[in-house]
Amino acid sequence: MSDAPDDARAALSALAAPDHWPRFDRVRVDAATGRRSAVLMLFGAADGSDGERPIAPDDAAVLLLRRASSLRHHPGQIGFPGGGLEDGDDGPVGAAVREAVEETGIDPRGVELFSPLPELPLAVSNNLVTPVPAWWRHPSPVWAVDAAETEEVFLAPVGELLDPQNRRSVARVRGMRIPAMPAFQLGERLIWGFTGVVLSGLFDTLGWTRPWDAGRLVEPDA
Template identity: 45%
Template structure:
C-alpha cells in the first residue's frame, strides 16, 4: 500500500463542500440523534476504559466517491457513493453489522489517517493512491469493543475496484449510492432488544444491508449537517432482529434504493 497521509480539504469536489464546511458539527448532530440512555452508557464505558487503561485507538475511512464537479440534486452529485462493508457473522464484536472500513491503530501507522487507509486497503483492496484524505471527525467511543474511533473523511473521483479480501472479517463490500441514504423510505429507527424503544438510533434499510449503530449515527449526522437529509418518519421504530429480518434476500428480490 502506498498513500499520503496528510489532509487536503481543498481536494474535495464542490458537492462535498456543505459537509466539509460543517464537519465540526457532526459530533453534535450525532449526539442529538442518540438517546440520553445511550449517551450515558457510552460516557460511562469510555470513562471505565480510560481508568482501566483498556482504551484502544482506531480509525475508519468514510470514503465518498463521484464526479469532481456536478450540481446534482440539491447540491449533492447524483452519482455520489459511500464505501460501506458488512462485517462477517463470525466476528466477536459487531458481527454482521454494516460498517466503514477501519480498525485498530498499529504502531507503524502515521496517525488515524494512516490507520484508516491501511485498514481500508486490507479489508477492501482499494487503491489508496486514489484516495484523498480531506478531514478528520471528532474521536468517538464505541462500546463494547472499547475503541476510541476517529472517522477520516476522504474522497476519490474514481476509487477503482473493491472486493472482500478476507471472508473471516468481511462479508460484503459496496459503494452505496448516497441517494440510498437520503431516500426517506429507507430510513427508520432501530434499538437492541436488551434496551428500550427510547434508546433507538437512526438506521438505513438498503438492498443488501441494514446500516445502524455507530455507522448509521455517523451517516445520519453527516446528512444533517450537510443539509442533504430529507424529511423522514423517525417514529418508525423497529427492534434490531426484526429490522435485520427486513433486509431483502436473494429469494425475496431487491428493495429499490
C-alpha cells in the same frame, strides 16, 4: 434539498465539527484504557466514474462493508472500512487508509483525504473511533479481501440513504429496549448502530437530510 450544497466533494472537504456533530452523551469509554480506532468515510460518484467533477449528493455513494458473522465484535453488521491504530500508522488517517486497503483492496492513490472528525466512543468494544472523511477521485476495484473478516463490500447510494422511505429507527435489539438511534434500510441491508448514527449525523451537518419519520421502527436480526 434546495438549501444543501450541490457539490458533495466540496461539502465534505469543508466539513467542520460543530457542536451538534453526532453526540454520544450516554456512551462512556475510558480514554486511558480505550482502544483507538479509525474508519474511512469514503464518498465518490455513485456510477463509479472519476470524481473530479462536481457531483451532487444524490449522485454520490459511500463505500461500506459487511463484517463477517463469525467475528467477536459487531458480527454481520454493516460499517465503514476501518480498525485499530497500529504502531506504524500515521495517526488515525494512516490507520483508516491502511485498514481500508486491507479490507477492500482500494487503491489509496485515488483517494483524497480530508481533516479527521473528533473521536467518538464505541463502548461495546471499548473503542474511541476517529471518522476520516475522504473523496474517491479515481475509483478502483474493491472486494472482500479476507472472507474471515468481511462478507461483502459495496457502494451505498447517498440518494437512497437520504430517501425518507429508507429511514428507520432502532429502539430494540435482541428483544431489549435501547435508546432510539437512526438507521437506514436498503433492501435487505440494514445500516444501524455506530455507522447509522454517524451517517445520519453527517447528513444533518451537511444539510442533506430530508424530513423523515423517526417512528418507523426496525429491529436488527443480530
